[in-house]
Amino acid sequence: xxxxxxxxxxxxxxxxxxxxxxxxxxxxxxxxxxxxxxxxxxxxxxxxxxxxxxxxxxxxxxxxxxxxxxxxxxxxxxxxxxxxxxxxxxxxxxxxxxxxxxxxxxxxxxxxxxxxxxxxxxxxxxxxxxxxxxxxxxxxxxxxxxxxxxxxxxxxxxxxxxxxxxxxxxxxxxxxxxxxxxxxxxxxxxxxxxxxxxxxxxxxxxxxxxxxxxxxxxxxxxxxxxxxxxxxxxxxxxxxxxxxxxxxxxxxxxxxxxxxxxxxxxxxxxxxxxxxxxxxxxxxxxxxxxxx
Amino acid sequence: xxxxxxxxxxxxxxxxxxxxxxxxxxxxxxxxxxxxxxxxxxxxxxxxxxxxxxxxxxxxxxxxxxxxxxxxxxxxxxxxxxxxxxxxxxxxxxxxxxxxxxxxxxxxxxxxxxxxxxxxxxxxxxxxxxxxxxxxxxxxxxxxxxxxxxxxxxxxxxxxxxxxxxxxxxxxxxxxxxxxxxxxxxxxxxxxxxxxxxxxxxxxxxxxxxxxxxxxxxxxxxxxxxxxxxxxxxxxxxxxxxxxxxxxxxxxxxxxxxxxxxxxxxxxxxxxxxxxxxxxxxxxxxxxxxxxxxxxxxxxxxxxxxxxxxxxxxxxxxxxxxxxxxxxxxxxxxxxxxxxxxxxxxxxxxxxxxxxxxxxxxxxxxxxxxxxxxxxxxxxxxxxxxxxxxxxxxxxxxxxxxxxxxxxxxxxxxxxxxxxxxxxxxxxxxxxx
Numbered sequence: 001x002x003x004x005x006x007x008x009x010x011x012x013x014x015x016x017x018x019x020x021x022x023x024x025x026x027x028x029x030x031x032x033x034x035x036x037x038x039x040x041x042x043x044x045x046x047x048x049x050x051x052x053x054x055x056x057x058x059x060x061x062x063x064x065x066x067x068x069x070x071x072x073x074x075x076x077x078x079x080x081x082x083x084x085x086x087x088x089x090x091x092x093x094x095x096x097x098x099x100x101x102x103x104x105x106x107x108x109x110x111x112x113x114x115x116x117x118x119x120x121x122x123x124x125x126x127x128x129x130x131x132x133x134x135x136x137x138x139x140x141x142x143x144x145x146x147x148x149x150x151x152x153x154x155x156x157x158x159x160x161x162x163x164x165x166x167x168x169x170x171x172x173x174x175x176x177x178x179x180x181x182x183x184x185x186x187x188x189x190x191x192x193x194x195x196x197x198x199x200x201x202x203x204x205x206x207x208x209x210x211x212x213x214x215x216x217x218x219x220x221x222x223x224x225x226x227x228x229x230x231x232x233x234x235x236x237x238x239x240x241x242x243x244x245x246x247x248x249x250x251x252x253x254x255x256x257x258x259x260x261x262x263x264x265x266x267x268x269x270x271x272x273x274x275x276x277x278x279x280x281x282x283x284x285x286x287x288x289x290x291x292x
Numbered sequence: 293x294x295x296x297x298x299x300x301x302x303x304x305x306x307x308x309x310x311x312x313x314x315x316x317x318x319x320x321x322x323x324x325x326x327x328x329x330x331x332x333x334x335x336x337x338x339x340x341x342x343x344x345x346x347x348x349x350x351x352x353x354x355x356x357x358x359x360x361x362x363x364x365x366x367x368x369x370x371x372x373x374x375x376x377x378x379x380x381x382x383x384x385x386x387x388x389x390x391x392x393x394x395x396x397x398x399x400x401x402x403x404x405x406x407x408x409x410x411x412x413x414x415x416x417x418x419x420x421x422x423x424x425x426x427x428x429x430x431x432x433x434x435x436x437x438x439x440x441x442x443x444x445x446x447x448x449x450x451x452x453x454x455x456x457x458x459x460x461x462x463x464x465x466x467x468x469x470x471x472x473x474x475x476x477x478x479x480x481x482x483x484x485x486x487x488x489x490x491x492x493x494x495x496x497x498x499x500x501x502x503x504x505x506x507x508x509x510x511x512x513x514x515x516x517x518x519x520x521x522x523x524x525x526x527x528x529x530x531x532x533x534x535x536x537x538x539x540x541x542x543x544x545x546x547x548x549x550x551x552x553x554x555x556x557x558x559x560x561x562x563x564x565x566x567x568x569x570x571x572x573x574x575x576x577x578x579x580x581x582x583x584x585x586x587x588x589x590x591x592x593x594x595x596x597x598x599x600x601x602x603x604x605x606x607x608x609x610x611x612x613x614x615x616x617x618x619x620x621x622x623x624x625x626x627x628x629x630x631x632x633x634x635x636x637x638x639x640x641x642x643x644x645x646x647x648x649x650x651x652x653x654x655x656x657x658x659x660x661x662x663x664x665x666x667x668x669x670x671x672x673x674x675x676x677x678x679x680x681x682x683x684x685x686x687x688x689x690x691x692x693x694x695x696x697x698x699x700x701x702x703x704x705x706x707x708x709x710x711x712x713x714x715x716x717x718x719x720x721x722x723x724x725x
Contacts, residue, residue, distance in 0.1 A: 009598040012611045016595070016618060020673055026349040027672070031680045035560075035666055042560035 054148025151179025186227035329375030338671030391449020438536035555665035582645035584674030586622035592699035
């Protein structure tokens with residue numbers, strides 16, 4: 001009897017060793033793969049600008065803006081456009097140049113309608129695309145840019161998805177342009193469901209983020225579509241949560257809601273605040289010295 | 293030999309105390325429930341979670357669709373919640389009834405009184421009286437308060453001994469009628485005391501201080517890079533595990549924190565685990581070298597048991613819990629052997645991990661092995677952690693296996709002693725029959 005049981009125990013012991021060895025082999029390959037990826041990501045110098053257009057806009061929404069940004073820069077930013085189709089398919093157009101440390105990536109949606117429910121859906125799509133981007137390109141930080149509802153999608157994504165990446169990928173700056181944080185409501189005394197939810201989950205927004213909210217005004221309180229008060233409501237979401245929240249108002253020519261991305265002043269603001277000065281355009285500094 | 297005989301006699305004498313006897317019985321009886329819960333938890337954390345060891349090395353994300361995965365996660369989480377999550381309820385029923393039975397009092401009634409008492413004690417008061425779903429302090433119902441539950445249950449059994457008359461063994465209808473009213477007195481006293489205790493617990497600072505002690509200790513053990521603090525905290529954590537005041541913590545691997553990140557960044561930038569800024573980081577030392585089978589090197593204990601030739605109850609427990617323990621889920625082993633409150637195993641359980649940490653620190657200091665800054669997955673078998681955490685350093689693997697063998701050898705005499713005690717108690721039991 002005793003003899004029999006002892007054999008059982010020995011069998012279990014041998015089994016343990018066999019299981020351990022069998023696990024060790026795939027674990028070894030997992031380790032090599034993972035650490036290689038982590039190292040590539042850690043040592044990557046790429047810091048893309050990921051752009052999301054507003055509702056009713058297509059993947060070409062930012063073409064004039066990108067043209068202007070590239071015209072000002074000696075080092076051209078390459079552009080990758082990703083459009084999410086309604087069936088979940090992601091259509092790519094363009095590419096990221098080898099050695100381009102600051103490419104532009106535009107994420108657009110076939111379903112580009114307005115409304116809070118749709119913003120949630122679009123944020124989920126952004127996350128899917130972002131997840132794929134992190135697999136394809138080993139960047140460890142990026143900048144976000146959103147025009148109109150694009151800013152709302154970024155805000156929703158930050159509050160509900162970013163935590164999954166926070167350990168390995170930093171969002172350095174977020175610039176939103178004419179983003180209606182309280183939709184069409186001019187005053188926060190009438191909070192929309194979306195605005196209340198943004199305020200409720202604001203603690204999820206990373207604390208080291210720099211946020212720039214740019215408003216345009218044609219009249220004294222609106223850019224013709226979005227009330228200035230709705231753009232300004234962003235402070236209740238970001239202020240006292242992120243490192244710095246800066247709001248700016250641009251008036252004059254091209255300050256209408258849809259013209260904002262082409263506005264000369266705003267192009268300057270993007271160059272000044274959103275883009276990296278020391279990356280991507282590495283030769284910029286010496287060249288500037290040569291051309292006074 | 294004389295020394296050994298003396299120790300065995302002393303432990304045997306301990307077992308004559310009613311509390312010790314009752315606790316032994318209770319732990320054996322809740323073992324099946326704990327085993328089911330532990331296996332469910334192990335499957336959930338290692339096979340069906342994104343950070344799980346098996347999930348990743350077997351590339352299960354390619355095999356299991358997300359929707360199916362979620363269903364499996366729900367089921368396994370439910371099983372572990374309804375077993376480990378409310379283990380206190382099963383425990384208090386058994387302790388109270390075993391104690392009552394010892395004095396020939398009504399065991400079932402005592403058990404029910406135990407459940408009522410624990411629920412009253414753990415009741416979480418809402419802002420409005422009696423509205424919405426019932427809430428309880430989970431900490432009182434799960435393994436984190438096992439010792440407290442054992443003591444309360446024992447106390448209830450004693451109440452029955454003092455306040456109710458002995459019962460006949462037969463359960464005839466009139467006999468049950470007669471004893472129902474006898475139950476009222478101990479039930480009232482126990483629930484009143486629990487009510488007071490519950491009110492005290494519901495004052496936030498007290499509950500907060502109590503509930504953060506264990507996790508605070510774990511954090512100290514892992515976050516710091518001063519060796520003596522790591523060692524001190526490791527002792528405190530294993531001591532609490534042994535007392536039944538903590539559920540072993542290695543269910544979460546530390547892959548965050550400032551020091552960990554600094555180490556990882558250095559390793560990634562330099563492509564090497566040598567010369568990281570915090571070589572003696574608590575979490576890395578503890579997880580890589582003092583974590584063979586979870587807290588207290590339980591895997592070494594299991595191997596030691598399986599190596600000894602004898603068909604004891606300990607062997608059966610060791611065989612049943614070998615696989616969960618391999619993935620560092622050792623709670624079933626701790627209850628089944630038991631390790632909890634077992635005086636024979638307390639010394640190696642608390643002090644062997646420290647020996648491992650010190651030996652590993654020395655090996656790092658003399659550049660025998662590198663630090664272990666790379667992330668490892670949840671449920672990685674203990675002997676592989678330092679190998680994977682150093683990005684495949686073969687000396688680390690050999691060192692970890694050597695360390696495990698040392699631990700097994702160190703556990704062996706204690707295992708033999710435990711078996712002798714077990715045999716002695718069995719003989720004694722047989723004599724009484």
